[in-house]
């Protein structure tokens with residue numbers, strides 16, 4: 102074998118083509134599946150990112166906020182590039198670039214110099230600080246470091262500096278999101294609670310949701326109800342701002358004043374109960390008004406539940422415009438159900454989204470045959486099982502907790518399905534199994550504008566079923582015999 106310069110390249114191993122073919126066939130077998138599921142100390146292609154990535158997404162959801170990574174430059178590049186590739190937008194964040202000396206002597210010097218530089222260069226309204234693995238492993242004391250920075254006047258007195266420990270060897274990007282959101286709200290609401298005051302607003306918490314279309318749809322629904330709402334944290338402008346020729350470092354985000362006043366809200370509603378468990382537990386202790394946690398409103402039943410809860414919290418009827426939208430969604434599902442009914446799916450993703458996919462598929466008469474979460478709790482497993490048990494289409498479906506995409510590959514090769522729902526990382530197994538992958542999760546690197554197409558609410562149900570059914574129809578057109586190539590499908 103020669104490279105592009107014509108020089109001979111020696112293979113790293115001397116595996117013969119026959120042996121390669123044998124192993125390639127073997128990894129599709131039941132025998133290999135059993136060995137694959139027996140592995141304990143190795144994860145291959147997990148369905149999650151590390152905590153700080155979620156912390157960064159959360160930080161971007163607040164006005165004028167600069168995400169600040171205490172840790173390695175390379176880690177910060179990973180979070181930024183992942184967010185940039187998904188949204189195709191810049192993800193401005195800074196790092197104090199700890200290296201070997203920081204690992205030996207501690208990262209306080211890096212943090213202090215980084216804070217001074219970040220304030221001088223980028224003039225943020227808030228610095229949201231979180232950690233990569235390195236300072237967590239050596240046990241950097243962020244509380245003391247930031248207190249010392251303040252006592253040395255390295256940051257302006259009135260600049261909020263919420264911080265969260267986001268060790269990547271625990272939890273996922275979803276946990277990091279939760280930790281950062283709790284830290285930001287605790288900082289911004291400090292001393293803002295006023296006895297007897299009520300903003301009259303809804304505090305709305307979407308949880309880790311990287312679909313800007315979802316945020317816009319939530320806001321459209323609140324407008325239809327006439328409910329004033331503060332979205333905590335709102336990334337819709339940050340990662341989907343208009344291209345008008347002017348670069349803005351901090352487009353959009355939840356106003357810091359509004360976020361501070363959210364403690365006096367009329368009601369607080371999270372639709373990411375798994376993604377915001379810590380934040381919501383704290384809110385229930387501290388925030389005025391009513392508190393409610395609902396599943397992400399995907400599909401008809403969950404959207405109904407969401408709208409009825411809004412109606413109850415604000416004592417307003419469900420607007421006619423949303424009732425009509427429900428009717429259109431039901432009509433669209435009825436028109437399309439023949440293309441999805443009985444089709445088997447493998448689904449994977451973050452807990453709140455996963456529950457939404459399963460619920461939506463069951464409503465369509467489809468079968469979520471393999472349901473996989475790479476870091477999920479017993480609570481999630483129970484909720485998934487209850488969903489499956491409540492439907493005839495859930496019979497025989499299996500839940501795979503704390504498994505990765507290499508496990509899922511074995512599953513779809515030995516116990517086939519018609520399609521996969523997840524994020525871009527599943528494209529390899531979908532190609533091997535020769536089945537379509539529907540990219541509704543995070544991240545999506547290899548398709549455009551997926552993050553602009555909502556998957557929540559009635560419109561989200563229409564969007565999902567349209568994409569899925571049309572793909573199945575495409576496949577039929579592409580593969581059917583000539584005599585079955587029809588105008589009507």
Ligand code: SF4
Nearest residue numbers: 151176179233234269
């Ligand atoms: S897992 Fe740790 S080392 Fe890897 S990118 Fe995340 S923070 Fe950095």
